[in-house]
Every structure is written in structure tokens, then in C-alpha cells.
Amino acid sequence: MVKKFRIGSPFDTEAVIEKIEISDTKDFPLGLSLGEKAVLKFNIEKDDMIFGLGEAVRGINKRGWIYESWCSDETNHTEDKRSLYGAHNFIVVSGKEKFGLFVDFPAKIEWDLCYSECDEVKITLDGKSADFYYIKGKNERGIVREFRRIIGKSYIPPFWAFGYQQSCWGYAKQEDFVNVRENHRNNNLPLDCIYMDIDYMERFKDFTVNRDLFPDFKAFVDDMKANNIHLIPIIDAGVKKEKGYSVYEEGHEKGFFCKNADGTDFECGVWPGIVGLPDFLNKDARRWFGSQYDALSDLGIDGFWNDMNEPAIFYSVDGLNKAMKKLDDIRGKDVDIWGFFGIKDALMGVQNSMDDYSNFYHNIDGKLVCHKDVHNLYGAFMTTAAGEYFEEKFGKEKKLIFSRASYIGAHRTSGIWFGDNFSWWSHILLNLKMLPSVNMCGFLYCGADLGGFNNNVTRDLLLRWLTLGVFTPLMRNHRALGTRAQEAYQFGDCKEFSDVLSVRYRLIPYIYSTFRRCSEEDDMMFRPLSFDYPDDKIAREVEDQLMLGDECMIAPIYEQNKNGRTVYLPEDMSFVKLSGENVKIEKLKKGIHYISVELNEVPLFIKNGKNIPLAKPALNTAELDTENLTYLL
């Protein structure tokens, strides 16, 4: 049961596709007050739990912190952060009363989830026009399904996108990509995709390829495909301002870039230098941008990742000038300690500044709309621009596309990845905790940068992280320029890596069919144990294990120098260790157990009475035999 309530005249976010009658707000069961900002307020009981908010830091149970819906280019995924890249405004409150709440509102929202007051939820919208959806269901999973039904089926990527993928900011030359391919193959390490980060472009210009690096790009793409490797280039939101660059010139002439208040193009600095920001909220601009992908599709590219689309702004021309002026003012005097911090703060404040987001505009049906009022749609609409275009031109399930920034609704045309994490052990666990939360919001094709994007990996960190990654639909190893090399063949003894990656390919039939079912049935692929065992006091609080599909439970090792971990079984299960072609099985009773797991083993738990299919290992999805499957038990 979904009830819809409306205040003001909300912007059409395209999140909900089912037509639902609007109920009278006086029947809205949560305390609603309307002033400059709309505020929702209600109390919950001591042990009630709050799930949702999709891509965010901290626990699966979100209680006890303030979150903000504000798509942010935030690289430090530490506990104190309030926002990451996505704005996923859906929560499920689980107590004596259970209900879901979706706040369909594209500007900033503050979610004070029992932070200021231990028993009070206070949701503050930066505005007063919004749709609220109040959702009941027989349990948490049922509430999620009700919600998912009204927002539409989740995106399904091509089958090969379930293979293992390698990425690195820094692969530049053709030879780099060939090396990655060959090093995997020669070491018996499966691989389906290699990503192209910003290095492949000509001066970071979208939809261009650097001809010095790739003299015949089409032939290169074809050669990779002949070797069963898909190349996946990055597309950034900003379009470089450059004379003679057709994308920029066309966008500028057609008025397809975001505007300053005076109608001139808003200009800011990102990787390419000064760029125009395509106005994805304008339907014509959106369609125009979607069609630009043809430049690469025509060369054989069948997958893309959209980045920097919160949008990330290193600086605006105006913002930088202001900071420089402040700096000059301070330098006029003797620089004292406060002057020094003043200079630093002025420069640091230039990046992703609220001043900038408040100072440019979208042209929506001829009306100028301030960016900050629709900020959280920007990246989502960029990606939908591509996703919709692809579906129309190539059909469903033909192109891989996923995004850094997102809003609910984009789940119908694309996936997401969890952005610029770190090579931290704690980020294995954060990766795990985000999975059910984003599933709740419709994002099924998702995953984190395995091994960690920022900073330096260790061999054991990568191996352990991969044992979670073998279960995530997007299984990509990615790292930043200047960090320690982290391809699976970089650490000697590739056998252990091969053992773990082979498990992925053995599981693909199961993962893929579970994924499809969850898309078709509006279901979650990953669930917290509390969803399945709501009356089990211990299971309710477990946040380092997840239910997968209807058959399994996963519990990776996520600490260094550990040969095992404790795991809680909410019912009798088979404890399975998969490694290459090997399978070890042990029956375990409901309760707490210490399990030993070697670095090359993937732990998995199968519920009694359930079973899952296994394929033979393969070096890529094209070579995967999906017909002749065996059963695990």
C-alpha cells in the first residue's frame, strides 16, 4: 500500500513512474510542518531501526546520525560524512510499526535520524514543494517491494558485465591495455572488461580519443573484443571549452549549457580546464548529450561509466577570482596565523562550493531554475540521457552504463559504483553495508572499487576484498593514479588470485539469475539479516554478514592478519569454502561459530533445503559454459 502526499508544486524528478492519486495531507501519518522549509518529525522507540538512504557511510541501521541528501564529490568516506555521491531519499522504519517513506525532492534534505534527540526523526527539506510516499507492507522486504514497484524495474546490463573487470586511472597507451589483458590471461586470471579512465581522451574532452595514444581506435576496440575484452571509457559531465571542439561549440550554440543569471554560460574548472556543464535537466539538451555517445559506440564501444556528475566543480571562474582577491587582501597586511588559515580556507572553499551551486541555472521549458533546487538530479539525468538513448537505439540489456552521482529513477537505466573509496580494510565492510541500502532504492547493478581507489593496497587486502566482490554484480578492481599497482598479477603467486576470481565465474549463473529475478520481482539481492530474521535478537544487529538471494548468506573476512572470523548463523546452514575448482562443505548449526578461511577461499553459507548452481571456471563470460551446470550441494 502506497499513499502519496503533496506539498507545493514539486519538480518532476521522474523517480516514480506509477500514477498514484494524491491523498489529503491532513491524513499524512507523520508530523509535517511547513515554514520556509518543510519539516517531518516523528518519534520512534528505543530499539527501532532505520534502514535505507542508499549510498551513505556508517551502518546498515542508519539510526544515530545526521545524513544529508546532497550529491557530493566526497572522496573521504569516513564516519563523520553526511553525504556521498548519490541522493537516495528512501527509508524504512522498523519497529512495532513498520513503514517506508520516500521523499521525492531534488534539493538538499537533512535527515536527523535520532542524532539530536535519541528518539526523534527529523527530516528537513531545503524547500516546501515535495511529494511524500508513505508505504506499508507486511514486513521490511515487502515494504521495499511496494516502493520498488512504483519506481519501476531496475536496469539489467549485458551478461558480460558480470565478468571481472580491471580499471586504473593511469592506463594511457594502447600497450597498457594489452599488458593488462595479457597478464591476466597468462596468469590464468579471468577478465571481461578493462576501463579507460580520463587518460584516453584528447585533453579530457568527452567523446574524443587521443590519436597519439590510439592511432586506430576502432581496430584496437575490435582486437580487444576478439580477445573477449570490452573496453569501457569514462565520460565526465563537463564539456571542455575549446575552439573547434564540436561538442562544445554545438552545445554552446544551442544553449545547452547551464547558465549564469545573466544568460551567459556558467563556466567552471574540472579536469579539462574550463568547461560548460550540459543542462541535463533540459529535455533537448539531455537527448542531445545522449546522442553524443554515438561517437564511441560507432567505434565499437558497448559500455560507459559517467563520472564527475554531482557535478564536481574544482572551481568556478568567479569563485576562484573571489578567493584570489581575498588572498590579495590578506597579503596586503602581514600574514599572521589567522591570515594564513584565511588564505587556506579561501582556497579550499573554492571546490564544490555551495556559492557556485546557488549561482547557476537550468533552462526547463524556457524557465530558469536554480541549480541548487534540483542539484540531486544532475548526475542521474546525465546518466538517464545515455541510458534512454541506448535503450532506444540498441534495445535493452545491450549497453553497460553506470554512474557516480545518482537519484532514484536512474536505477531504471543504469547502475552505480560507490565512488572514490580507499584501500582501507574498513572499506570492505562499508562496501558490504551499502549493498542492501542501495538495493532498497532500486540500484541492483552496483559495486565498490575492489582493492580501494585511493592510497595503497596490500596483497591480503585485495584478496579478502575480492571475496566480497565475487558476489557483487559489478566486480571491478580500480585504483587512482600514483597508488600501488593492484592488478591481480602484481603480487607474485597469482594462483591465489586465480582461485578467487575463478569462483566468480563459477557463480555467475547464480548471481546473474538472482539479479534478473530481483529486477523482475522488485526484490533486493542483498538483505540485512534483520529483514529475514526480525525476531532473532542477535541476527537483528549483525552488520558484517548479508543474506544473498533466497539461498545464501555471505560473511567475508574484512580484517588484516586474520585466518578466520566469527559468524552468526540464524539457522542451520552449510558452510562452503570455494577456491578454484575446490569446494569444501561443512554443516553448521544455528549459533555463533569461528570459521577459518584461507586467503584463496571464498566463504559462503547455504540455507538448509536450498542449493545453488555452479559453472565450470572460465577466463571470460564468452567462454563460460552456462548450460552444463552442477549443483553446489
Place this chain on the structure above:
Amino acid sequence: MVKKFRIGSPFDTEAVIEKIEISDTKDFPLGLSLGEKAVLKFNIEKDDMIFGLGEAVRGINKRGWIYESWCSDETNHTEDKRSLYGAHNFIVVSGKEKFGLFVDFPAKIEWDLCYSECDEVKITLDGKSADFYYIKGKNERGIVREFRRIIGKSYIPPFWAFGYQQSCWGYAKQEDFVNVRENHRNNNLPLDCIYMDIDYMERFKDFTVNRDLFPDFKAFVDDMKANNIHLIPIIDAGVKKEKGYSVYEEGHEKGFFCKNADGTDFECGVWPGIVGLPDFLNKDARRWFGSQYDALSDLGIDGFWNDMNEPAIFYSVDGLNKAMKKLDDIRGKDVDIWGFFGIKDALMGVQNSMDDYSNFYHNIDGKLVCHKDVHNLYGAFMTTAAGEYFEEKFGKEKKLIFSRASYIGAHRTSGIWFGDNFSWWSHILLNLKMLPSVNMCGFLYCGADLGGFNNNVTRDLLLRWLTLGVFTPLMRNHRALGTRAQEAYQFGDCKEFSDVLSVRYRLIPYIYSTFRRCSEEDDMMFRPLSFDYPDDKIAREVEDQLMLGDECMIAPIYEQNKNGRTVYLPEDMSFVKLSGENVKIEKLKKGIHYISVELNEVPLFIKNGKNIPLAKPALNTAELDTENLTYLL
């Protein structure tokens, strides 16, 4: 058994006080190679563990990362960091062979502990003059005792320093302190000390008190003491350059500040603006600085904390000028994206820059010694300056003194706190993990900022953190300016806080006597389970529980929204929950258990056949009845 080996002509760090004959380096059992830098290299087995390095991030078992000994003003205690504030160059390798290694060397050391190669330890000294101590003992704890014996007995603070302490960067007016005192007392919250952060000084000048804020400071100190509250002011390393400020003028005249190569005073910016850095490595300057504390001791102050003594350098005059010049160069051109990052990097690089540390000098017996070659002694010698002066003038155990930066040796005259942590749940665990590591290096009086220094606390975070804090010798709640108020009375329902803090006072007789014994017997107060149960495969890997003294095990809750946790008992124990005057006891068998713990309960485990004394709750140590004790079991 301790063997000492020497290369070159090492600087006297004063770390080791026992006279040990120097053995021939050809008998040194670890691979030693001498080039521009001395390198130690040896291999260890797959499951061997490495303990030690004192104050550092990551696990109790330090294997699998590169650490650096380099006292650092590092506020982000994330997993990827290599250094924090202390340089504690002692490790214990625990495998088939067990041994300790102390590298007595005051410049930078890189500890590659099986990071680059999974089975290789490589220790690189930034120089080639050092003493190495190779230590054998019957087990890990025995090796630590051998080491502790040669570095001398650990500092014992006054008894009242074991009471609960409240701190906040931002208490400024007299009234602020009175409020803290009264709010604790009125809410039945015990308290022994209130800290004075930099706000109390006159323009951040050491050994001054702002007379506008404290018109009669001595009377104020007396009034606080009459209420059984000790005021503990901060002392920073840098001395403000100001005409008429006697400390500066005297230091300058006597040549007691660090020098540039040309013999002029090295000047840098810290809180007070431009300062001179006292030359603590110069014996005369050190004694002179120690005597300056009289200015506050004479007013009744009996405790101090030394800060910013890595030394932290916001900028040097020279470094800032260079950065500004770079900035001007860039601005001459059009600022493109690289120019922007160039400006940012130039300014960010000014703080705590290696250029600065390489460009000033100490005057040691008339010889100029470059700071970077003795960097890790600076904060230690600052604190020893005070500690030695106090012992001489007032006797042992009379003054509380602890430091942010440290080197082994300083443990004889002072404690340490773990610096500027965050209000993160993960920092409860980091706090726990550091305790045995710093104990190994002699630092017994220690603790972290409970509730977290940076960012915003939650009620439950503070309560859970305090349940670890009740066991740490230094039990201080401290936070940064601008963060959420985190005194125990700030969250409503003080009863739960009172319940937890009361437990501290009930335990003080036990904690204090254990502390004294560990100081006298060169023992660790906190030990990893692996030290006590080396053959227990599960116990060996436990890093979220600690052995305390010879009687107990502790296992705090360190995750949000949890009513309990799993805990591993390496032998049968009594599980005790202490809360105010209440005690719940349950006998548990060896093995893994799930325990429930309410927010106002302190969990504790007592070994069979052991017992510990309990006092009656008290509101401060002066009122604590240490005679009439009962036994817990």
C-alpha cells in the same frame, strides 16, 4: 637477555639507562647492510606476528603495512597513515623464534613490515649511526619486561590523575570552568580535573594567564582545589615572539631557540603567530624551559599537558614566502586546472614541511645539529624538561604531566595522550589497540580523547567509549572547538553517564594498584590475548579485547546500535556487568559468546580464581574511600 650493537656514532637519545656492553656487529642476528642508510632485513614465517611501534594506526599485530617513525602533527588517524605523534621504535617478533628489537635512532625510520614483500621485514634508517638492541625472553611478555628494564621505570602520576577528567578546546572564561564543575556535581557525575586548552593564555603565550578572563588566577585555582578539582593547563612548544614577553626575550638573549644555518633564530607560525622553538636538545635550554613552569606551579597548578611538540609547524616564514612566490608565478599566467592544484598544493605543503625540518638546527654542546636528524626527540625532551624539573623540585608522583609527541625514554617522566582523534566508532577500537602497543614501549599513563576530539559525538558513542575509558589510566573527555558539546551532562538522562563514571571510581583502587605494579615490575597493564594464550588459535587473532593486569579481560562495545557483541573467552571466566553500584555476574565457559550490554553497563571478565577490589562510588578521588574495599566476586 639484551644484546647491544652499534653502528657509527649515535646521538645520545637518553632512551636506555642501563649500561650494556656493545657486541660486535658481526654477531648481530638480523641482516644489516650499511650504505647511505642503514637497512635491517629479515624474513618471517606466514603466521608470525609483529607487535609494538607504540602509538600507531591499524592493528595490534602490525604486520602488513609500512610505518614511519616520525613524530607527526597528524589529525586524521585513518588506516593509511604511517606516523602519528610518537616515535616508538620497539617491536616484538613472535613466531617460532621470538625476539624484541629496539632501534635507538632519533631521525626517521621506515618500517616495512611485510608490506612490499609478504614475508620480509625491512627497516630503513635515515642515517647510519644507531644503537640496536636485540632482546630475548621466555615469551612476548618476558621480552617486553627485558626491554622495559633497560629503559627504566615508567612514570607514576599523582593519585588524583586517575579520576575522571573533562576537557574542551573552547573553555575560556572562569565561568565556563565553574559550570563544568557544577554541572558534574549537580548531576552526580564524578570529576577530578578540568583542562585548560590554549584559550586561557594571553595571546597563546606559554606560562601566561589572560587576566581579562582570570582576574585572580591563584584564587580561582584555590577555589577549584577546595572543590577537589585540579586545573590542568596546556603548554605549547613554540614561544611567541613578542616584545616585552620575558620568556621570549630571555630565550632569545640566551640563544635558547633553534637556529637557522646563519645563527639567527628559526621562526615559524603556530597558534601565537610567529614563535621561537626552544632548543630542548640543548641541556641549558631544557633546564631553563623546565623552570618556566614555576610561573603556573606558583599559582597552585599541579598538572600540565604539553602540546604541538612534534613540533607542529603551521608555516615557517621562509616556507610561506616561497609558497606565495610560487603562487605569484602561477597567477602571472592564466590559472588552468594544474595551476589551481599547484596553488593548492603549494599552500598545503607549507604545513609541517620536511623542508623546514631540514632547515633548522639545535645547539648541542656548541655543535649545530640539523633538526631532521634528531626530530623524534623534540617533544620527548620538552616533556622531560618539565618532568625532570618537577621531580627535582617537588618529588616523585607530585605533578601530572603528559605529552602529545614522545620518544621512548620520556615514559620515565611523563605520560602521553593519543592526540587529535575523531568522534568515530572505529576510534574506540583504535584506542583499545594502541594500549598494549604503548605499554610495550613504557608508556603506562595514557589514554585517548574519550568521545573523540574532532567532529561530532553522539550520546551512545560517548557512553560506549567511556566503558573503555573506565579502564585507561588517563580517563579524559576532550573535544575540539566548534564540535558538538560532549560533557556527560549534555545529553539528558545523566543517570546512565553517572552509572558508568561511578564504575571508574569503584575500580580506581584496582587500576591504581595494577598501574603501580606494572611500573615497578616493568610489566604491561594491557596485553593482547595472544601474549597470554599463544597456543590458542582464536585468541591469537583477537584484536577487540585485551587482557588487563593478571585478573581481567576487557571487551567494550564499539559499534553503534548494538545491544551486545560476541566475545571470545580463552578460558572459563566470570562475566561481570558493572553499573553504578550494581554488579551482575554470570559464569561463562571458554569459547565464543554473545553478550548483551546496556548503555549504562561496563562489561568486564574475571579469570577463575582471581578477584578484584571495589571501592564505593565517589564524586572525586579526594572523597574516595580506599580503605574499605569489597571484593567483586
